[in-house]
Amino acid sequence: MLVDLxxxxxxxxxxxxxxxxxTLAMCxxxxxxGTDSIIATPHFIHGAINNxxxxxxxxxxxxxxxIREQNINIELYPGCEAFICPELPKMVREGHVCTLNNTQYxxxxxxxxxxxxxxxxxxxxxxxxxxxxxxxxxxxNAVIAHKPNILLDLINRGALTQVNATSxxxxxxKEVMSTAxxxxxxxxxxxxxxDAHTTGGRSPKLSSAMSIIDSKVSLETLETIxxxxxxxxxxxxxxxxxxxxIKEIKGLNIFGNLLxxxxxINR
Numbered sequence: 001m002l003v004d005l006x007x008x009x010x011x012x013x014x015x016x017x018x019x020x021x022x023t024l025a026m027c028x029x030x031x032x033x034g035t036d037s038i039i040a041t042p043h044f045i046h047g048a049i050n051n052x053x054x055x056x057x058x059x060x061x062x063x064x065x066x067i068r069e070q071n072i073n074i075e076l077y078p079g080c081e082a083f084i085c086p087e088l089p090k091m092v093r094e095g096h097v098c099t100l101n102n103t104q105y106x107x108x109x110x111x112x113x114x115x116x117x118x119x120x121x122x123x124x125x126x127x128x129x130x131x132x133x134x135x136x137x138x139x140x141n142a143v144i145a146h147k148p149n150i151l152l153d154l155i156n157r158g159a160l161t162q163v164n165a166t167s168x169x170x171x172x173x174k175e176v177m178s179t180a181x182x183x184x185x186x187x188x189x190x191x192x193x194x195d196a197h198t199t200g201g202r203s204p205k206l207s208s209a210m211s212i213i214d215s216k217v218s219l220e221t222l223e224t225i226x227x228x229x230x231x232x233x234x235x236x237x238x239x240x241x242x243x244x245x246i247k248e249i250k251g252l253n254i255f256g257n258l259l260x261x262x263x264x265i266n267r
Contacts, residue, residue, distance in 0.1 A: 003037045003229040004030060005100060006081065006107060006136055006162055006193035007204055010059050013051055014043040016197045020066075026196060027067055027074040030204040037233060038204065039079040039100050041107055046085045053098040056080060077101040077233065081136055083109045086118050089125035099131065103235035107162070109136045115143045115150055120157060127158045134160045134232075137195060138188075139167045139180040148179065148246045151188055155243050162191040165209035171201055181216055184225075186244040191232070192225050 008016025009026050017023040030038060040060055042051045060078045067074055079100040082088055091097045092106060099106045106126065110119065126133050135154065138144045138161050144151050151161065163180045170177040183189050192213065196204035214222050221241070228238040 001037060001230055002035045002206060002226065003039070003233050004035050004194050004196075004204055004206060005039045005079070005134075005191060005229050005232055006041050006164075006195045007038045008040075008042060008081075008195070008197045009038055009076065009204070010040045010042050010056070010063070013055070013059070014049060016042065022199060023063065024067070024070060024072065025199045026204050027072045029199060030194075030196075031072055031074050033205045033207050035204065035206060036073060037075050037077065039077045039233065041079045041081045041100075043083065043109075044080040044097055045083040046087055046091065051080055051098075052096050053078075053080075056098045079107060081107050081109050084111075084116060084119060084122055086122065088122055089129060089131075092126065092131060093129050100134075101233055101235070103232065104130055105132050105134055105160075105232045105235070107136050108133045110138070110141050110144075112140060113142045115141065119154065123154060123157050123159050132158070132160060134162050134191065136162050136193075137164045137167060139163055139176050139183060140172060145175060145179045148183060148186075148188070151183065152186075152243050152245055155188060160190040160238070160240075161188060162193050163189045164195045165192055165206050166195065166202055168192070168209040168212050181212075182246060184213060184221070185217055186246050187221070187241040188243045189225065190228050190238060190240065193229070 011017045011020050011023045043049045044051050056078045060076045064076050078098050080098040082097050138151050167176050167180040194204040224239045231238045
């Protein structure tokens with residue numbers, strides 16, 4: 001079972017699938033690539049994009065019924081990608097924000113160009129309430145790319161991390177690709193997901209990225225990353241290897257490359 005725990009596949013509610021036809025095409029791509037379970041993770045941005053828990057649940061139920069009618073062997077599960085803010089722990093606690101398949105795991109997103117001062121406090125409060133935050137695509141964060149051991153500190157404080165398959169494949173540029181591989185090799189990555197938004201460059205494919213990872217790390221590390229996503233779907237504990245501090249930080253022309261990292265590519 002191959003689980004994609006970060007995918008913008010629900011139609012018309014964020015910058016992901018624009019309509020039902022796009023959703024079905026994304027499901028077909030995922031199925032052909034070997035995925036059979038997708039956690040739908042539309043954006044939740046407090047005060048801007050309020051994709052609340054009830055809306056996501058109802059759309060997932062509706063879509064699963066329709067997908068089965070189309071003979072597509074994909075099962076969707078509810079979730080969201082919650083943009084970090086000081087109010088996030090309270091909103092999660094009160095049930096406004098959808099966790100990953102109603103488990104203790106919650107996918108959170110940092111700004112692309114900063115790590116807010118309140119990040120540690122948000123992680124602490126989520127953990128205190130029994131939730132486990134998973135930081136989405138840290139390799140695309142300009143500050144972490146420049147100083148990756150910031151991520152090591154967040155992991156030591158109880159956060160987990162998820163790298164995008166497209167980052168591993170170089171879709172966001174060489175700097176992001178290099179950061180993603182460095183983090184994986186230093187055991188700072190716990191999950192691989194597609195973060196798919198479309199049927200084009202950012203489609204829900206995982207297999208080619210897994211092949212690249214397999215060439216960079218041990219088979220055991222790759223298998224752990226795959227099995228961790230399966231565990232999240234079931235709300236089970238994951239395998240956590242001791243992260244390794246990156247002793248030599250590769251230079252990053254942060255001013256020259258910041259725009260590329262922040263904006264990514266055209267969807």
